[in-house]
Amino acid sequence: MSIQEDYQTAKKQYEKWGINVEEVLEKLQDVPISIHCWQGDDVVGFETNQQELSGGIDVTGNYPGKATTPDELRSDLEKALSLIPGKHRVNLHAIYGETNGEVVERDQLEPKHFENWVNWAKENELGLDFNPTLFSHEKSDDGFTLAHPDKSIRDFWIRHCIASRKIAAYFGKELGTPALTNIWIPDGYKDIPSDRLTPRKRLKESLDEIYAVEIDEKYNEDAVESKLFGIGSEAYVVGSHEFYMGYALKNNKLCLLDTGHYHPTEVVSNKISAMLLYSDKLALHVSRPVRWDSDHVVILDDELREIGLEIVRNDALDKVSIGLDFFDASINRVAAWTIGTRNMIKSLLYAMLTPNEYMKQLQEDGNFTERLALMEEFKTYPFGAIWNYYCEKMGVPVGETWLDEVKSYEDAVLSKRI
Ligand SMILES: C[C@H](O)[C@H](O)[C@@H](O)C(=O)CO
């Protein structure tokens, strides 16, 4: 059967449950995913005085052909975007600024250093999001930044974050969609601290100083990203979930939940509804931790489906900023973006093709038998036929055929890079 015929047959099965599939597809194409640029070059960036990756994060693998220049990275992103249905956003870090070979300190970065990115985003109808980079720098070498005991170091990172929010506001003004500026810091201790409070007081004061600079939310929104531990901060992280949840709620910022930043049996899907009870908006970094915050490429596993279901069930497609955060250097990096982003969109489609109101009523009625039975049966409903039709409708390759395009791109472009 053709994709169209498969779709018509599948559609009827979902329509039996009162699901308007055409409406679902219309809605889905308006849900942007923020695609992280740093999968494309192993979180290196383009600073003139590049430093080793630090901050307790790690990239493993050495698949050939990674981008080493802004044009190469934008070309690779364009290739990936051509294989992903819908209109999306690209998430930048401050280390991806372009300074024409000049050494520009991070607290001196300006919008002009991201002009090429804005022009590119305009040409490709993309939104841009941003992150100050508080790692891979000599002033973060001892593992502390905004919570550092030395005020001069804290002040440097405060200036960098203030400069970053101004750059993000420039994105928002130029592109007509507010940028999300997410702050994540590596500050923490390898071993058991003797004082957990003082660094947290310093972090709070630093954030208060950063956010004291008024920026119109029409152009920039602020998120703070928590973490459980990093390499070298196994015993204690200043910016824990409790710290940032409290800070975000008290200061009307977005709390950003990274799916790799919790205990192995703790899931972010279980946090979304509770967080949205107390804050209008939430941000995610969807990743895949394997044994630790390993930042594996996102796959369509139970947790990803549950995240999609929680966002859709809670009518939160316009309340949750969905960002991706993984960096796998062991596979073709364009393929990594494509797999992870297509899976995130599949997860949302799966959720939108679930009779959520009916399922909620089953729960209210205490009919846990049918609730479980249907949850399981829907896993073998013809979701793939709808996904294939959606990809065809959106002009991107259907099924695994996108891989042929990545292979051709690798032969023609990536393999030519030294
Ligand atoms: C590069 C990002 O800032 C980084 O991955 C951060 O979001 C994080 O999750 C650190 O573990």
Ligand SMILES: [Mn+2]
């Ligand atoms: Mn993250």
